[in-house]
Amino acid sequence: MQLTLPRNIAAQSAQAYNYRNVMSSFNDFHVPRKFVFVLLALLLTLSASVHSLAQTDASKQERPRRALPTESDPQDVIKIDTDLVPVDVTVTDAKGRLVRNLKKEDFKLLEDGVERPIASFNVEKIEGSPRPVAIVFALDLSGSMTPAEVDRVTDAMREFSRQLASHPAVFALMTFGMHVKTLQSLTGDREKLDRAFERLSHEPNGMSTHAYDAVDDAVRMLARHAPLTRQHQLIKRAVVVITDGFPVGDTVSADTVIERANAADTSVYVVTMPSYTRMLASTQMTPLPTPLDVSGLVEKTGGRSVYANQKDLGPLFRAIAEEVASAYVIGFYPPAENRKDGKLHTIRVEGPSGFTLRQSRAGYQSQKAGSSRQ
Numbered sequence: 001m002q003l004t005l006p007r008n009i010a011a012q013s014a015q016a017y018n019y020r021n022v023m024s025s026f027n028d029f030h031v032p033r034k035f036v037f038v039l040l041a042l043l044l045t046l047s048a049s050v051h052s053l054a055q056t057d058a059s060k061q062e063r064p065r066r067a068l069p070t071e072s073d074p075q076d077v078i079k080i081d082t083d084l085v086p087v088d089v090t091v092t093d094a095k096g097r098l099v100r101n102l103k104k105e106d107f108k109l110l111e112d113g114v115e116r117p118i119a120s121f122n123v124e125k126i127e128g129s130p131r132p133v134a135i136v137f138a139l140d141l142s143g144s145m146t147p148a149e150v151d152r153v154t155d156a157m158r159e160f161s162r163q164l165a166s167h168p169a170v171f172a173l174m175t176f177g178m179h180v181k182t183l184q185s186l187t188g189d190r191e192k193l194d195r196a197f198e199r200l201s202h203e204p205n206g207m208s209t210h211a212y213d214a215v216d217d218a219v220r221m222l223a224r225h226a227p228l229t230r231q232h233q234l235i236k237r238a239v240v241v242i243t244d245g246f247p248v249g250d251t252v253s254a255d256t257v258i259e260r261a262n263a264a265d266t267s268v269y270v271v272t273m274p275s276y277t278r279m280l281a282s283t284q285m286t287p288l289p290t291p292l293d294v295s296g297l298v299e300k301t302g303g304r305s306v307y308a309n310q311k312d313l314g315p316l317f318r319a320i321a322e323e324v325a326s327a328y329v330i331g332f333y334p335p336a337e338n339r340k341d342g343k344l345h346t347i348r349v350e351g352p353s354g355f356t357l358r359q360s361r362a363g364y365q366s367q368k369a370g371s372s373r374q
Contacts, residue, residue, distance in 0.1 A: 083339055084119065086234055086265060088302055088327040088360035089349050098326050099355055108350040109332050120331035122233060132168040132235040133325055134186060134226035135160075136218035139200065140243035140273070142177040142209040147201065149273055153242050154197045156313035160240070161193060163321035172221060173197070176214035177206025178249070186225050208249035211292060215239055215268055216252045216260060223264040234331075237266040238303070238324050245272045245290025254295035262361040267303040267327075269320055274308060302327075302360035327360070334366065342368030 089107070091099040104121040122131070137157050141150070161171055173184040173196045181203070184196035218239040226237055239261075247254075261268055270292055287307050292298075298305045304323065306316060330349060338345055346363045 086331040090358045116332045122329035130167040136172040138174045138214040143205040156317040159314040160317040160321045163318045211247035212250040245292040261301045268301045269303040270305045
């Protein structure tokens with residue numbers, strides 16, 4: 001019969017055994033006990049120092065790669081069928097106009113190149129009920145944004161929220177520069193949102209541009225506090241970033257942010273302010289791509305990147321708001337062998353020829369059998 005001790009008791013016994021062995025060994029060589037105790041004290045001090053350094057190094061590492069909350073995290077998430085894999089699809093015609101009249105039969109969904117039956121199909125409205133949305137605004141206050149631009153953006157964000165007035169909606173407001181700051185967490189109270197907008201002109205500037213950190217924090221907020229569904233409709237989650245397009249000093253990489261946004265089914269929209277393109281303002285030239293553009297953050301999350309080259313930003317933000325709420329939501333059930341294999345599976349959605357499709361994610365990571373959802 002094998003006896004198994006509790007871990008803490010076993011550890012204490014092992015420590016006592018090791019201590020006795022050390023003492024016995026030193027006694028065999030007739031070493032003074034005072035020297036032994038001094039040596040043990042030095043060893044314990046060195047061990048504590050190494051442990052402290054390890055903790056310091058760990059704190060400097062990149063943020064945890066978990067995007068969705070664990071069961072112990074405070075959250076406001078409605079439980080849904082976790083086997084269903086949803087993907088948002090935005091469809092535009094050759095002139096860039098939204099296409100909103102397609103049906104389930106117009107789409108084909110492929111998982112790892114194999115066509116799968118479409119199990120759910122939602123559009124902007126179901127039986128007259130507008131689709132719920134959860135939006136986080138992330139505004140660059142790194143110093144490259146002028147006070148006049150901040151005022152224009154503030155008015156445009158108000159236009160954005162008004163455009164979605166008919167939708168069940170919650171909004172949050174963040175700023176970023178040297179640090180990421182939440183001015184207003186997700187709320188459906190328009191007065192709270194307006195008060196947060198009014199505080200923008202008093203926010204200090206910073207020299208760095210932690211754009212990826214800001215998107216990362218926004219995705220985490222949506223994953224933790226924006227319900228996955230509302231009245232049997234999947235909520236559209238999106239982050240709208242207003243910046244000059246030059247991230248500097250981030251602690252998290254673009255690839256990690258993309259991974260987390262995909263896991264949280266969140267699209268990222270980027271509005272590039274003319275701080276970056278001011279030298280081209282008097283020309284009709286198309287601005288060069290910014291580092292934020294070429295990172296793939298927008299493309300790989302199904303969002304869109306636009307340049308704010310007009311003085312009145314209202315129409316631009318209203319158009320983005322309209323697009324956010326106009327995506328098709330297509331869901332499917334992976335085969336049983338793919339649901340718990342712990343692998344990354346690709347998703348591709350096809351539609352009628354002549355249209356451009358943008359999907360919120362290009363794949364999904366299945367949970368490994370026996371692991372908890374994170």
